[in-house]
Amino acid sequence: MKHQVIVLAAFLCLTGAQAATFPSHESARSDELCKAQWTKRGELDQGMYDYCMERESEGYDEALLLIKRYNQQPWIQAVIDFAIKKWTKTGIRQDSMVHYAIQQMTEGWEDLAYEAKQPQFNPNKYQSCLGKWGIQFDMVMYCYKK
Secondary structure, three states: OHHHHHHHHHHHOOOOOOOOOOOOOHHHOHHHHHHHHOEEOOEEOHHHHHHHHHHHHHHHHHHHHHHHHOOOOOOHHHHHHHHHHHOEEOOEEOHHHHHHHHHHHHHHHHHHHHHHOOOOOOHHHHHHHHHHHOOOHHHHHHHHHO
């Protein structure tokens, strides 16, 4: 019953459940991001640029794995959209941080699912926190634990 409260409340935050979509890695424009971060006075630090590009590529791949893992959850697209919006500046998406944000929110979801099964679970407090933080399950959990 308590787990159903979380599922229902999360579902109500959404516009609809369908297969999650994530833009291509190329659309992130990581090359521009890494060049901007690692160019100083016209000189590109090639080693740090290469490290940055690898980190962004790994972030994209890890985000895809999380999306695949949670693809059947009705809230995953909202999580993806939130993370992308938060970590896209001037049309350039930072996939390492998109991954981090998705990871934090899915971990928050797992924590809330566990908490909902505990005898001391407080659905009113949970609803209050969900109303404040919405799809940011990591922040819902932080609020709930406070």
